[in-house]
Amino acid sequence: MVIQLVGSAVAVAALVGLVAWARLARPTPPLDAEGAVRLLAEEFPDDRVDAVWLAADSGGLIARSGDLALVLWRRGDGYVARSASWADVIAADVDEGRIKLRAIEGAPALAVGDGPWPPTEVAA
């Protein structure tokens, strides 16, 4: 049984290696305005978007929808979507150029870059 388990683990490792070599992940270009609008329409079709802030590395976004923050961030070759209170998201601290959104499951960290957080236009 131990031999069978070791064999299975080796087979799993070999298959993962093959998958990595084959490079078959979905093409996931950095988020731009068009991509942001498309993703928001897919993930939050019933929420009206007032404004969108794109992460400095284009790996995520925060959109404002009234008192709600709609958050999308990259995971692998796709995006994870969550919503949270706008007040909680806007209160997040910046640490080493990233805002860590602890109010959201998974606590995503989005790149702020050199700009201010929260961005004045979105927060207004």
Place this chain on the structure above:
Amino acid sequence: MKPAFDPVQMAIPFFVIAIVLEVLLARFGKAKANYEPRDAATSLMMGLGNSIVGILTGGAVFAASLWVYEHRLFTIPMTAVWAWVVLFFAEDLTYYWFHRLSHERRFWWASHVNHHSSTHYNLTTALRQTWTGGVAGTWLLWLPLSFLGFPPAMVAIQKGVSLVYQFWIHTEAVRRMPAWFEAVFNTPSHHRVHHARNPRYLDANYAGILIIWDRLFGTFIPEDDAEPCRYGIVRNLPNFNLLTNVFHEWIGIGRDLARSRSPREVMGYLFGPPGWSPDGSRETSHTLKARWRAREERAAAELKGEIPALRQAQGEDLLQGRN
């Protein structure tokens, strides 16, 4: 009485070869398949873990089947062809209801959700099997077959055959099978719909081998080429952590039970549909589908000019505060 052979164990080399083939064909542009290494690793580790858990719990489940069989109504011979034909249909019908229960009631969804958490649909997704099925107790649903008089070994073999059949339908490489086949059997197209998170496709196509049960019980939804399937669960997981994948819904149930204030809330959180909440503030498949239908009706009315079109926000209109 013990199964003479295990179809799943026998099929493992075929599973590996089929995955290698799918990857190579996709790599050289001969078939459609997307793979993300961490996603595939999670799926394969789930399959391995399921086998280990099966070794630990399989004996108890089989012993329970034997005990029920000792109190059987009839004695059905394992060597009769008619018995295998009847069992084929009876087991597949059992699978349909097991699968439907596993999607429509949270306690059983907590065990089955693991199989749906991949945002990809490839042959490794088929191996993304639960570790907590024994705890969820869905194996009880197969006991009536032994009570009727089917030997437990016969039931175990047929369950294995069903599982092996369902491996090959987890692929985007096959677009459609011939019409007669699509009408009767579960196919990659039907099962893509089952794994989709688009609201229109939720809670559909629970079939194991035969799609006729979905057609009969009103849960069949055909794949619409105009709306490609987006795979995963309604709230996709925030990471690739294996243990998060296995236990996240059980942990969610635990948290909800801890803050329950009445027996009604306890029952709702345990046995209500996934997403149930006392105040209705969370999303269930039912509410997501209702909102999707409302959007569809509004879009149709806008097309006819019955109501003014909502302004569609476009790209740069919305972008603010980018660094």
